[in-house]
Amino acid sequence: MTEQLNEVMTLRLSAINYLARNTWAFTFEDPAGNLLPAAEPGSHVAVVLPNGLTRQYSLLESSNSLTQRSYVIGVKLDPQSRGGSRYMHETMRVGDLVQVGVPRNNFPLNEDAAHTVLVAGGIGITPILCMARRLKELGQSPRIYYSCRDRVDVAFTEELKSFEHALIHVDAETNAFLNIADIVQREGQDAHFYCCGPGPMLVAFEAACAALPPEQIHVEYFTAKQEAALDGNFVVELRKSRKTLTVPQGKTILGVVREAGVPVSYSCEEGVCGACEVRVLEGQPDHRDAILSEPEKAASKTMIICCSGCKGDRLVLDL
Numbered sequence: 001m002t003e004q005l006n007e008v009m010t011l012r013l014s015a016i017n018y019l020a021r022n023t024w025a026f027t028f029e030d031p032a033g034n035l036l037p038a039a040e041p042g043s044h045v046a047v048v049l050p051n052g053l054t055r056q057y058s059l060l061e062s063s064n065s066l067t068q069r070s071y072v073i074g075v076k077l078d079p080q081s082r083g084g085s086r087y088m089h090e091t092m093r094v095g096d097l098v099q100v101g102v103p104r105n106n107f108p109l110n111e112d113a114a115h116t117v118l119v120a121g122g123i124g125i126t127p128i129l130c131m132a133r134r135l136k137e138l139g140q141s142p143r144i145y146y147s148c149r150d151r152v153d154v155a156f157t158e159e160l161k162s163f164e165h166a167l168i169h170v171d172a173e174t175n176a177f178l179n180i181a182d183i184v185q186r187e188g189q190d191a192h193f194y195c196c197g198p199g200p201m202l203v204a205f206e207a208a209c210a211a212l213p214p215e216q217i218h219v220e221y222f223t224a225k226q227e228a229a230l231d232g233n234f235v236v237e238l239r240k241s242r243k244t245l246t247v248p249q250g251k252t253i254l255g256v257v258r259e260a261g262v263p264v265s266y267s268c269e270e271g272v273c274g275a276c277e278v279r280v281l282e283g284q285p286d287h288r289d290a291i292l293s294e295p296e297k298a299a300s301k302t303m304i305i306c307c308s309g310c311k312g313d314r315l316v317l318d319l
């Protein structure tokens with residue numbers, strides 16, 4: 001995958017630490033010791049690996065611009081890895097220089113909610129713990145539900161004990177998955193619910209929260225939620241570039257824009273990182289991403305052009 005991000009830094013991998021089975025924390029710092037752009041809870045960074053792949057990883061620590069000295073990400077070795085986590089685990093060494101994108105946040109934390117429920121599955125604990133740490137710092141007491149397949153997969157066991165309400169669910173010990181519908185019912189209608197984990201968990205979470213107001217439901221996807229729109233046969237007018245392009249069947253808007261040589265930011269090409277979000281000036285997008293909320297999709301002020309298409313025959317974009 002080729003990477004084209006607007007803002008990328010060269011950072012040094014300064015530490016690798018064990019978290020759980022096949023799960024390591026990677027710490028990146030500026031080689032000259034400079035402060036880094038601040039990261040809010042829920043943020044992720046794109047890591048551009050020397051093998052040409054780009055991967056998005058949530059940050060474990062948030063900070064402000066006066067104190068952000070490093071970025072720490074958690075990476076679980078995926079047995080099906082196409083080269084991302086495998087490369088991180090097998091090839092990366094402390095001291096390596098790596099291109100890292102500035103933090104982006106598609107999973108923001110509402111720090112003013114009266115009650116917060118955080119649900120994590122596996123490596124999804126990374127942004128969830130980052131949020132929990134922040135809420136604790138603010139004197140709040142979030143409910144944490146953390147599910148893993150096996151006991152050896154559980155990370156941060158000691159730290160989680162320091163939270164008032166942290167439940168660790170081990171599938172193998174209960175012969176059952178975490179019952180998210182139960183949690184949502186128990187925690188009440190006023191809570192803000194957050195979930196990061198494997199696809200089936202996110203689907204169960206969204207189904208369990210379906211009756212709640214959308215602004216109380218917060219989900220972080222790391223793989224495509226839907227198939228990209230590839231029907232094509234529409235026109236895209238790029239207002240700033242003064243170009244009109246035809247999107248044929250089988251191609252994405254991003255692909256066509258790139259072929260036309262128009263500079264555009266992108267990274268995951270799966271509708272999960274938000275790097276390719278563009279303002280929509282006219283037309284009705286066919287949203288297929290995991291970034292925009294349902295109200296945002298309905299308003300269609302922006303769209304994610306690596307995977308979304310067009311419901312009519314013409315879109316005008318602010319590109």
Ligand code: FES
Pocket residue numbers: 265266267268269270271272273274275276277289291304305306307
């Ligand atoms: S490139 Fe990541 S959402 Fe489009």
